[in-house]
Amino acid sequence: MAPPATLPARSSWLPAVERALAEDLGSGDVTTRAVLPEDRRVEAVIEAREPLVVCGQEVAAAAFGLLGGVEVEALRGDGERAAAGEALCALSGSAHAILAGERTALNLLARCSSVATWTRRFVDAVAGTGVAIVDTRKTLPGWRSLEKYAVATGGGVNHRSGLYDAMLVKDNHIAAAGGVTAAVKAARAAAPAHLWVQVEVESERQAEEALAAGADSLLLDNRSLAELAALAARFREHCVLEASGGVGLANVRAVAETGVHRISIGALTHSAPHVDVALEVAAWPGASR
């Protein structure tokens, strides 16, 4: 079972929200300034326009927090499912701030929820197999930690954060080093004890070499179901086996049933279908203009 997802530290993503707000606001929301008095207040909700797994509530709320003068009440927590039409959060306060932050907040909430919702589809597809659905580094530039949070929110498991917190000896490393054994031995020798060494292998022979040289895990990229099953039968007791490559909703369960421990899927982040969320005004209190 996947661990509960934990939102990265606020300080790690708040500057990105500031930048997002800044690129949309520039010198200001000229329309709202022209049309509404500065002290105008509004009540609104952000609602799901289709079924989704909620993700990014605090991040979206932060857009309003940066603008000030808005109260945000979350009605659905990250990780909960929402039906089409359900309200995800309630906003009240400065109409200037709410209209100025609307698009930034929606873009953030939609992106996080899209990844969480899509991940949940894969997780549900392998339900009962005990196989973990794992992300990759194919994330939107600048949003790595938040997208990994969205994967976890959808029930997925996070692979390494980047090039620095685990070793992954890939085909190019092996070619450069002149073979699996040389590459993995070099990796193992250089790796402080706490660093995981995963090795991409293309055959049983390479898998044997990798394990003999000290690999903690094998990455089986673009293998057929038959190959995966054979490798799993032979090695699943000896290390963590991860399948990847060409995995979609249609075949993920079949891959899971080969006996690998986890399946990493770039599409979790690079191809999550957009889920639509929208802001609806509920009331214009004290409308007196």
Next chain:
Amino acid sequence: MAPPATLPARSSWLPAVERALAEDLGSGDVTTRAVLPEDRRVEAVIEAREPLVVCGQEVAAAAFGLLGGVEVEALRGDGERAAAGEALCALSGSAHAILAGERTALNLLARCSSVATWTRRFVDAVAGTGVAIVDTRKTLPGWRSLEKYAVATGGGVNHRSGLYDAMLVKDNHIAAAGGVTAAVKAARAAAPAHLWVQVEVESERQAEEALAAGADSLLLDNRSLAELAALAARFREHCVLEASGGVGLANVRAVAETGVHRISIGALTHSAPHVDVALEVAAWPGASR
């Protein structure tokens, strides 16, 4: 015809490339450091794995530029089409830098090319109608200007950059102001002469009011083909008509044929299908380890 796309000033997107690189690199590419000597050189290409419209060559190259020691030669310019398997650029130089920058460069190139490729699909679908395919503010937070460049690269036309460089009087503004006339007059009065005033209208009556109050353009959101055709017949000589809402590849030509001048489509950016690009090593020159 759309104007030629121009890449935003380097200084406007380079920090984002730096952040993207930093989130992937952290304290460094531990695997490559362990396995390859620092002076190892490599030659590689980045190639298309499926047909696409190339976009983001300079941005991707900048990732290697920031790392240093890599020569990048673009083989296809932004806006050109590439077939599956075609090389988009050639890399040579430090293997450490090329492997460290690989994922960041690919993520950037794939994202830009995805939006350009998807936009091109829509542009081709309305070929001959003279209707412009226009983007929205539904972009990935922090990448607005680059995504707008990708839309232009795909033959689309850019709508306003953000809340600051054009007025768009939307349903909520109209509700707050107590009507189209009041809202548009307030907008027009406050708008310096150089600011465009576009108004979202839901009926012929609202359209009349908006034009009378000084609107430069009408946004016709979620109107049926019949409504669009009626509004276009009546108003297309008097202002710029823009349709939006629920437009996909299946119906975009029908919308274009109603007589509107442009069609804005959030899906250009929020739902562009991922196109796959990959780095392939061509040679390990002077392999002497």
Next chain:
Amino acid sequence: MAPPATLPARSSWLPAVERALAEDLGSGDVTTRAVLPEDRRVEAVIEAREPLVVCGQEVAAAAFGLLGGVEVEALRGDGERAAAGEALCALSGSAHAILAGERTALNLLARCSSVATWTRRFVDAVAGTGVAIVDTRKTLPGWRSLEKYAVATGGGVNHRSGLYDAMLVKDNHIAAAGGVTAAVKAARAAAPAHLWVQVEVESERQAEEALAAGADSLLLDNRSLAELAALAARFREHCVLEASGGVGLANVRAVAETGVHRISIGALTHSAPHVDVALEVAAWPGASR
């Protein structure tokens, strides 16, 4: 009539206030630290030393806000006139913070008020003509948005924010393109619908060409009153006419009476006479040292 001025978003100018404070404070106010105990409190006012139009109250207050421990009460709002000797705001709290922030706050308030006061002089000079007084890009580097706010506070109208939010085809563009028609057609073709195209013209012939090629506005730079009147008579119904060049208080009304719609004046920002504001201590409560 000019729209009400709206202060740019706090996040857009607060870093500049921080930098201003940092350059003055460096490692700290060594004198105040040496002479006053840390818990000393003071009450003071900032007052006008000459008649002025108040501008920048929130910006100046932010300097104290960044230091903390000071309450600032605005006694005159931005845009109001103040006589010599009138108090603009009242301060109370930490003497360390008030003395440390004094010069930065005064410099900010004086600068904004100088521009607002100077602009108001020009606006008053054309009162009744309906002509707008417009700023230029000749602003102090780094303070563009705040100076444009000061112009608006003084009753002026803002021209484009920068090179990005409107097109201005100038003499150099025309020379490079080989003529007005070529330049303006290229601009018009490339301009998304929402971008205003203004063209600098030197003759009736150029004006005709520009309008035929699609200009929204003509900039008439350094034209005589007679030329302006002739151009206005012919074109003022067809586009927005803007005069500029060599306009001062002495001749601004004459220019306005030629029939142009607006007059842009670099001196609003580059030559606004300094208005003096000063901090006066009102009381040293609980002086017990």
Next chain:
Amino acid sequence: MAPPATLPARSSWLPAVERALAEDLGSGDVTTRAVLPEDRRVEAVIEAREPLVVCGQEVAAAAFGLLGGVEVEALRGDGERAAAGEALCALSGSAHAILAGERTALNLLARCSSVATWTRRFVDAVAGTGVAIVDTRKTLPGWRSLEKYAVATGGGVNHRSGLYDAMLVKDNHIAAAGGVTAAVKAARAAAPAHLWVQVEVESERQAEEALAAGADSLLLDNRSLAELAALAARFREHCVLEASGGVGLANVRAVAETGVHRISIGALTHSAPHVDVALEVAAWPGASR
């Protein structure tokens, strides 16, 4: 005689040039992009439109340096005088970069040269007296070090950089401490040996107290010529005497002749009359469009 002016370290002002460029460029120079091909080249000069003391050549050049593709040749060094019409520097290279950087470079050069030119007027006015013309902290927020450089370029002498690098015991400090002696003794006790202690005094009695308590210099603010002469006669051998307050070109020599050592003048920076500089295109080489 004033020491030669030295431009502050590039790293200390380059970020401010970047910000200035960014606020003008935003997402780019839309006009130039539309009208000129990217590879178009141009030759131009920046020239003085009125007599001035040149200042800020490197700073202005840095704007083009940040854009790239422009060669800048300085024709007059900082501190040299230029007549109206004289060329200050020659530019050649990318027309896109030169037109995009033009306004930022001109704004920087004009501001620095304005302060240098104005300072030179004061310095010339006291020629032969040996009295130094000194700046204050009444500088444009964020440009302190560059404006101090401009003062030095005009032949002035810099006062402290900020609140941190010298002590200035002012009237409010004295009031808070309960007298000159108490304030100056506290300052002297706290001041590390290398910190100068200047004291603002209003009478001979206060001057005596200040010197007895260890002041290095006396600031004589808003004193009449007679008072200044009396104080100078008595104290000029014992410490550095600085006059300030209400000093203009009309009376600066009279103040200098009272016998004080230096005169500090806020107007050097807050009221320097704008000097006009402009970019003129010299040639469009290889115009082939």
Next chain:
Amino acid sequence: MAPPATLPARSSWLPAVERALAEDLGSGDVTTRAVLPEDRRVEAVIEAREPLVVCGQEVAAAAFGLLGGVEVEALRGDGERAAAGEALCALSGSAHAILAGERTALNLLARCSSVATWTRRFVDAVAGTGVAIVDTRKTLPGWRSLEKYAVATGGGVNHRSGLYDAMLVKDNHIAAAGGVTAAVKAARAAAPAHLWVQVEVESERQAEEALAAGADSLLLDNRSLAELAALAARFREHCVLEASGGVGLANVRAVAETGVHRISIGALTHSAPHVDVALEVAAWPGASR
């Protein structure tokens, strides 16, 4: 007697605390997230593990402040002595925040207290002589102002902050200028009145030259006790004498008794022995898991 130490402005060191926190936290405290529920609370103290002079309480507290949800009560003020085992501050609040900020806060507090404690040893060693113990620029990169604060907290006196706020004519300057007189005259001529000019001299002859040329202070580097005594006898009435070089606890009093006014010691900052501080949990209130 040394002046009371004053903590530099919060804005000057808070970004460094943010960076320190960021480098430790990265994408988050994975252990605490996994093991403790988010709403778990804890009470703890930070205590001295050995006798020390407390320094850096606000700086350490800021680490928790940045994380949020923690109340910090200082039990010993900066500058107070604490015995081994004494609690320095009490923490209560979010266990996630307290455990995440623990190491950063301890590293900050230990570093500041180490310098203060070590400085106090030197200050005590010269007690009664009236000689000041002065720091140097041999500080940890990036922590200059905070280390100078720690020196002051330990009873030391701060030398110049950097290369900018006092002149120190060193051996290399003298060699380059061709002699003491030439170097010091150039320095004196260029120095605004408020800048102190200290000169490093190696002989009585050089000392005479330096004073004749206008030095405010002499730096006597690596002189024997006999040389120091001779120079002090001759020059201590005429300028500030500062000894430096090879001074440790063993000989500092002997140096002080030569008659110099102050002794500068790089070891105050570069060799302060680490003092140990640690966080101890006092209670897990409401432990209900």
Next chain:
Amino acid sequence: MAPPATLPARSSWLPAVERALAEDLGSGDVTTRAVLPEDRRVEAVIEAREPLVVCGQEVAAAAFGLLGGVEVEALRGDGERAAAGEALCALSGSAHAILAGERTALNLLARCSSVATWTRRFVDAVAGTGVAIVDTRKTLPGWRSLEKYAVATGGGVNHRSGLYDAMLVKDNHIAAAGGVTAAVKAARAAAPAHLWVQVEVESERQAEEALAAGADSLLLDNRSLAELAALAARFREHCVLEASGGVGLANVRAVAETGVHRISIGALTHSAPHVDVALEVAAWPGASR
């Protein structure tokens, strides 16, 4: 054997060098500006004043690189030993830049070399035992990655970079969770496969529990030699054993001989004795002043 140390990516530490330079330079090196002409050149070396392990050559050189106009030739590579008096690098170029960057470069080089030299002492002390000397998170705030590089340069092995790249279940986690088993199971469940889980244990019983619950490594903090030997005998085949607490040069070999795999030592970074490096001018070429 420890892997070769690799300097972190330049972009990760260059901003810290910039900040270090900025805090020393402020508005500039006033002395050098006054005394030396701007075009003066100098040749110099940086030399060891005592035996040391060189570390930080590129970092120190970067200080000069940021100033410009200096050529730096490394004479000893990082990790090499140097005797007292040996030149570590040769500098030639602008005297202004070399004197301005001197202290920053020396502070950086001294700090890195101090940690490398001190680490080497510990590594040599356990030579032949196969035990790794490991660092901790007790590093100077803001310099974590560079200090870890210095440890590696001295032959040490890096522990986790921060709280994010490995789990370390400490006494407080165990107390909060109600026992070793609960804490470690929670950690193991939440840890993605690539995250190492180390557990601090105080007894054989706790060690058993930790291993049963899935620990990869045991941290034995403040255990006696006898306890370490007993634990090593029992568990060294089953997991990585790390000793810590109270380890100095005097006892590190004895600890190593108990059979643990690694010893982590906070003193590597918090108590590395300062090694002295200094800049010596070799020649003043073309001295013509």
